[in-house]
Amino acid sequence: MHNERSGFLTLMLTVGLAFLYIPMVLLVIYSFNYSKLVPVWGGWSTRWYKVLFESPEVWEAVRLSLQIAFINATFATMLGALAGLAMVRFGKFRGRTLFGGMLVAPLVMPEVITGLSLLIFFISLKELIGWPLERGFTTITIAHITFSLAYVAVIVQARLTGMGVSLEEAAADLGAKPFKVMSSITLPRLAPGLLSGWLLAFCLSLDDLVIASFVTGPGSTTLPILIFSRIRLGLRPDINALATIIIIFVAILVAIAAYIMLRQQRRELIDQQMAARGDV
Amino acid sequence: MSSVKKEKNLSTDLRYYISLSADKLQSKWKTIVIFIPFAWLLLFFLTPFFIVAKISLAELVITSPPFSKMIEWVDGGVITIRLVFDNFIYIFDDPLYARTYLNSVKIALISTFLALLIGYPIAYAIVRSKPVTKQLLLFAIILPFWTSFLLRVYAWMGLLADQGTINNILIYLGVTDTPIRLLYTEFAVYIGIVYTYLPFMILPLYANMEKLDGSLNEAAADLGSGPINTFFKITLPLSMPGIIAGSLLVFIPATGEYVIPDLLGGGNVQMIGRQLYNEFARNIDWPVASAVAIVLLLLLVLPMAVYQHYQAKAAEVK
Structure with missing residues (x-):
């Protein structure tokens, strides 16, 4: 179902994209505003970037958030890949319905509920076994892994379903052991999905405010917690500068992920065409 | 001749047993693959909800943590369960x-x-x-x-x-x-x-x-x-x-x-x-x-x- 797109649809598309992008563009433009009052234009300037770079609080928050995001993405990708593999390739197993439910629920669960329940869980655990002694880095990371792995599992499931099993079956017919099939067929073909899953988990963790606010402790201020505490009181030009840097950083990450995914798709398309012509 | 045949039989048997153990190994691996993320979600996703449900039936007390214990050991090892709606x-x-x-x-x-x-x-x-x-x-x-x-x-x-x-x-x-x-x-x-x-x-x-x-x-x-x-x-x-x-x-x-x-x-x-x-x-x-x-x-x-x-x-x- 493609070709002819009516005038109305084109209009809606244009308006929709403008709606999505104009606020972001304005946010970026105002970060270069000299004026202390964000919406009052006082000429081009990079003074707020200087203010930002000279703030030790911001650097500390960036460091903490990047560390959490990195560890979260790595663990969430491993757990999410296993979960996706189990859901797509293992057929029926005991507890599959519960497992599938727990994999979908974090995607739609209101963050306040997840946050509150994890906080109370950590506190009860401390009462019970004396761990975790302090809330902060560890508790935030565990909380992030728990919801990120669900997103990774979605990507992995979609990729595994799209891949089909024919190549694996062919390899097994030709005598390859399960581990060989896994390492030389399944994993390399799954790699782009794993990479985009990793990047998504990384971005989700960098982005999370609500759950981190619940499970953090004194002294552990992540970047979103810092931003939120500042913008609650109104607009701040240094936050516009910070936002611009974050937007550019994330856009580069996503562009890399998109490029890798597209390249893989194209390569597989070429392979299919060659196979169809009998070149292989 | 018969020894060759015997050897061949042995090798088929052996292969059969190896394949059996490989299957077993594989199913063991499958269990592990399922178990790790399953256990993680049970512990950090499902359990917390049950605890929240429990706490919602507790009383506010001015201690740390600020909720009363639902199950308490009373003298003589009697357990009292208190639900507060x-x-x-x-x-x-x-x-x-x-x-x-x-x-x-x-x-x-x-x-x-x-x-x-x-x-x-x-x-x-x-x-x-x-x-x-x-x-x-x-x-x-x-x-x-x-x-x-x-x-x-x-x-x-x-x-x-x-x-x-x-x-x-x-x-x-x-x-x-x-x-x-x-x-x-x-x-x-x-x-x-x-x-x-x-x-x-x-x-x-x-x-x-x-x-x-x-x-x-x-x-x-x-x-x-x-x-x-x-x-x-x-x-x-x-x-x-x-x-x-x-x-x-x-x-x-x-x-x-x-x-x-x-x-x-x-x-x-x-x-x-x-x-x-x-x-x-x-x-x-x-x-x-x-x-x-x-x-x-x-x-x-x-x-x-x-x-x-x-x-x-x-x-x-x-």
Whole structure:
């Protein structure tokens, strides 16, 4: 179902994209505003970037958030890949319905509920076994892994379903052991999905405010917690500068992920065409 | 000769046993593959909910942690189990909570409808685009989802503020002399929810419409049906699964939203997510916060179950 797109649809598309992008563009433009009052234009300037770079609080928050995001993405990708593999390739197993439910629920669960329940869980655990002694880095990371792995599992499931099993079956017919099939067929073909899953988990963790606010402790201020505490009181030009840097950083990450995914798709398309012509 | 045959038999047997143990090994690995993420989710996702349910039945006590123990060892090893329904009675008695719940559902419903109204034509337009444009458009829709949610809400604070961009434009155009109050209103909350959740509406709609059979539309046109009639008789009913999935993906998280009512609604818009956070952070009343969470969860269990049902069905079709 493609070709002819009516005038109305084109209009809606244009308006929709403008709606999505104009606020972001304005946010970026105002970060270069000299004026202390964000919406009052006082000429081009990079003074707020200087203010930002000279703030030790911001650097500390960036460091903490990047560390959490990195560890979260790595663990969430491993757990999410296993979960996706189990859901797509293992057929029926005991507890599959519960497992599938727990994999979908974090995607739609209101963050306040997840946050509150994890906080109370950590506190009860401390009462019970004396761990975790302090809330902060560890508790935030565990909380992030728990919801990120669900997103990774979605990507992995979609990729595994799209891949089909024919190549694996062919390899097994030709005598390859399960581990060989896994390492030389399944994993390399799954790699782009794993990479985009990793990047998504990384971005989700960098982005999370609500759950981190619940499970953090004194002294552990992540970047979103810092931003939120500042913008609650109104607009701040240094936050516009910070936002611009974050937007550019994330856009580069996503562009890399998109490029890798597209390249893989194209390569597989070429392979299919060659196979169809009998070149292989 | 016979020894050769014997050897051959032996090797087949051996191979048989090796393959058996390989199967066993494989099933062992399968168990491990399932067990690790399963155990993680049981421990860090499911268990916490049971604890919240437990705490919601506890009393507020001024200790650390601020809730009473439900199971206590009394002298002589007798266990007393105390269930306190006071928190739930408190929630149902105080009209503030009922109003806040209803208001959350109302705001989420209206926002979902608005997102559908805007998202549907966009998804349809993408489906009707050329393959290369399609990829680019999809990318353009997904990109904002990856950038910070908090910053997207903040961007609207700059647009809606009394001295913000929209008011500046209106004053410049002479529409109004004094700024119109836009920020810290319910209207701002609608914009915030529609803006941040729009990709969640568009993507399931797109995924659904992409699979629709274009020949049905052609057949309808051949039989003399106009484009509007065809849309309402064929396209709209067939895209119902996409509409339901997209609407639930917006409605469920929007109901419990905390950041948007806090930043764009200020103190003027009461939503349950914000109430829960305040109960926990400001009043430090964890049993009531837990009870609020449980009631919110019960409210959302049905939509969540419907969503999962559709997800499972979509997976089967594949």
